[in-house]
Amino acid sequence: xxxxxxxxxxxxxxxxxxxxxxxxxxxxxxxxxxxxxxxxxxxxxxxxxxxxxxxxxxxxxxxxxxxxxxxxxxxxxxxxxxxxxxxxxxxxxxxxxxxxxxxxxxxxxxxxxxxxxxxxxxxxxxxxxxxxxxxxxxxxxxxxxxxxxxxxxxxxxxxxxxxxxxx
Numbered sequence: 001x002x003x004x005x006x007x008x009x010x011x012x013x014x015x016x017x018x019x020x021x022x023x024x025x026x027x028x029x030x031x032x033x034x035x036x037x038x039x040x041x042x043x044x045x046x047x048x049x050x051x052x053x054x055x056x057x058x059x060x061x062x063x064x065x066x067x068x069x070x071x072x073x074x075x076x077x078x079x080x081x082x083x084x085x086x087x088x089x090x091x092x093x094x095x096x097x098x099x100x101x102x103x104x105x106x107x108x109x110x111x112x113x114x115x116x117x118x119x120x121x122x123x124x125x126x127x128x129x130x131x132x133x134x135x136x137x138x139x140x141x142x143x144x145x146x147x148x149x150x151x152x153x154x155x156x157x158x159x160x161x162x163x164x165x166x167x
Contacts, residue, residue, distance in 0.1 A: 003027060015040045017150065043149070054154040058082045062094035064102050073101035075160040080153040093147050093155075096132075100140060101160045103133050109157050127157060 003026045011022040011033060017040050025043070029035035059078035066072065075098040079085050100106075106127035108114055114122065123129050128141040135143070148155050 003031060007031060007033065011036055011040070040149075041146075054080060056080050056154045056156050058085045059158070060085050060091065060094055062091070062098045064095060064098035066102055070165040071102050071163070073098045073160060073162045075101055076158040077155065078158050079151065079155050084151050084153050087151070089147065089150065090155075093143070096134065096143070097127075097140070097157060097160070100130065100133050101127065101162050104130050105162055106130060106160070109160070127160065 003023055007026055008019060008022045011017070011026060012019060014033075015022065015037055017025070021040060021043070022036070025036040025039045026033075029039055056078035058081055059076065061074060061076050063074045064072060075094060077090075077094045077097060079090060084090055104124070104127075107120065107125045109127050111122045111126050111129065114120060114125065128139065128144070130140050132138050132140050132143050144155055144157070
């Protein structure tokens with residue numbers, strides 16, 4: 001099946017995937033844009049799972065101070081290379097995660113960090129399980145997984161802190 005350049009461009013704009021990945025997804029789904037987007041999403045999760053064990057020792061620290069200066073957050077986010085850490089996409093992800101921490105006050109990064117017997121709701125207490133503030137239909141983990149698929153590197157949140165005036 002012949003795939004048009006405009007279809008590839010449209011899928012690439014929606015998914016952030018590479019040109020060849022978009023072309024292959026459209027071929028696999030007979031040109032169906034919705035199915036191709038779902039196909040790319042599944043491929044992204046598969047790629048992310050393969051990369052999860054790789055060492056992520058580079059990265060950056062991002063801070064967010066809410067308007068008025070009464071709430072702030074700082075996040076350490078890691079990737080595999082300093083090349084990816086310097087990209088605008090990675091910096092934007094780090095900033096968004098700092099904003100997420102400031103807005104939603106998570107206590108833990110993952111569900112594994114919750115102490116046994118603690119009575120907390122994992123969906124609100126764990127950063128990676130929270131609905132992403134910019135796209136509530138997705139979790140923070142979904143946003144990170146999509147970034148992993150686009151960059152081709154393992155990405156993880158190492159630690160974070162939230163500060164509130166008088167808290």
